Amino acid sequence: MHGRPGSQSRSPLAQPARTAVGGSTTTCDTIKVYYVKEAGAGTFKLQVDGVDAVGFENVSAAGTLGQLGIATITTTRAAHTVKVVNLTGTVRIIGVGFEDSTVSGLVVINVAQGGIPMGGGTNSMTGQATALANFQAFLADLTPDVMITENKESSAYFATALSTLFATTAAGAPNMDVIGVGSPPLVTNDADQVIQNAQLKAACEAAGYVYWDSYLPFKSYAKMAALGFEGDGVHVSSAADQYRAMLMLRDLGVFNFYGRNSSQRQRLQHLLIGKPNDTGLTADIGTDNVFGYNLIVKLYQGLSLCDAAGTEFANLNFAGGG
Numbered sequence: 001m002h003g004r005p006g007s008q009s010r011s012p013l014a015q016p017a018r019t020a021v022g023g024s025t026t027t028c029d030t031i032k033v034y035y036v037k038e039a040g041a042g043t044f045k046l047q048v049d050g051v052d053a054v055g056f057e058n059v060s061a062a063g064t065l066g067q068l069g070i071a072t073i074t075t076t077r078a079a080h081t082v083k084v085v086n087l088t089g090t091v092r093i094i095g096v097g098f099e100d101s102t103v104s105g106l107v108v109i110n111v112a113q114g115g116i117p118m119g120g121g122t123n124s125m126t127g128q129a130t131a132l133a134n135f136q137a138f139l140a141d142l143t144p145d146v147m148i149t150e151n152k153e154s155s156a157y158f159a160t161a162l163s164t165l166f167a168t169t170a171a172g173a174p175n176m177d178v179i180g181v182g183s184p185p186l187v188t189n190d191a192d193q194v195i196q197n198a199q200l201k202a203a204c205e206a207a208g209y210v211y212w213d214s215y216l217p218f219k220s221y222a223k224m225a226a227l228g229f230e231g232d233g234v235h236v237s238s239a240a241d242q243y244r245a246m247l248m249l250r251d252l253g254v255f256n257f258y259g260r261n262s263s264q265r266q267r268l269q270h271l272l273i274g275k276p277n278d279t280g281l282t283a284d285i286g287t288d289n290v291f292g293y294n295l296i297v298k299l300y301q302g303l304s305l306c307d308a309a310g311t312e313f314a315n316l317n318f319a320g321g322g
Contacts, residue, residue: 025079032097032141033071033084037063042089048075048082061091068094068134070141077102111138118153119161126164139172147173150181150214152234155195162203170207178209181248184240185221187233212251214244 033046041061046053053073061069073082077100084093099107117124125131147169153161162180169178182197197215204211218224218240221233229240236244 025081026098027077027079028098028100029075029077030097030099030101031073031075031080031082032099033073033082034094034097034138035059035061035069035071036092036094037061037067037069038065038092039063040089042091043087044091044093045085045087046071046073046082047085048073048080050081050083058087061089066130066134068137070137072141109142109144111135117157118151118165119157120154124157124161126161132164132168136168136172139169139176143173144176146177146179148179148181150183151196151200152183152186152193153196155192155199158196159199159203162200166203166207166209178204178207179248179252180204180209180211182211182213182215184214184218184229184236184244185224187221187230190221212248214247217244217247 031046031048035044039062041063043058043060045058046056053075056071056073059069059071063069080098082096084091084096119126121127149165151158166178169176180200180203182200183193186193194215197213201211201213203209218227218229221230224230224236224240227240229237229243231237231240
């Protein structure tokens with residue numbers, strides 16, 4: 001669990017900032033504190049459950065303006081709280097992350113900040129070298145498995161901005177999978193959204209990433225509005241987002257269709273009649289819809305092909321029993 005992106009707090013006074021989730025302790029074995037390094041910044045210390053964390057009794061936030069600082073505390077797995085105690089000067093704390101390495105599952109971290117253009121000038125995400133360096137450092141430290149990005153920008157700069165962004169993600173997390181999501185129809189300027197989706201598709205293909213099209217299922221803004229999915233004309237409704245999410249999970253092979261696993265298999269013994277004295281002939285036939293729809297057939301010992309009357313006209317036996 002990581003803090004809200006795009007926010008930070010200043011600690012100019014000698015008062016601790018207690019961090020927990022919902023006012024409670026958090027079960028974890030790793031705690032990460034993200035802060036800003038900048039010229040003239042002060043010092044702070046970190047406490048876990050009210051006790052000074054070893055190696056973090058006096059942390060300096062001085063450094064290059066805007067540089068990302070990451071303090072990682074490894075502790076025993078238990079319910080913990082962490083305090084950031086200001087010692088001198090002013091320190092900017094971005095957020096705190098709690099991690100439990102013993103638990104598997106999906107951890108969602110939002111690193112987006114709405115309203116900031118991706119490109120088109122210095123006041124943009126890709127126009128800020130410091131922001132890109134910090135994002136790269138964050139990815140290298142966190143080593144995410146998957147990043148999903150969806151954008152509503154301008155085709156005038158989108159392709160260039162994507163090239164810059166994907167170079168950063170590749171450098172920070174070379175083993176991370178990236179899914180670029182083509183946005184659904186817009187009430188105005190929809191033609192440019194179509195161009196942007198094509199630019200995103202091309203950028204994903206060039207970088208070896210995955211492009212997923214959420215425009216195509218809706219066909220047009222009029223059809224989307226007829227379903228009550230239009231939202232505010234820019235951001236689709238919650239129901240539309242749920243629908244898109246299910247379509248994505250299906251296409252990525254997580255769900256074949258609502259509520260069912262993608263790997264649908266059944267025994268088809270009748271395809272393997274074989275010779276009368278053959279025993280143990282089995283087969284698995286199923287579908288795997290990860291990035292496409294493929295028929296998988298697994299055969300053991302042999303395959304017999306028969307006509308409608310059951311008369312064998314071809315037989316293939318495998319040496320070694322499989």
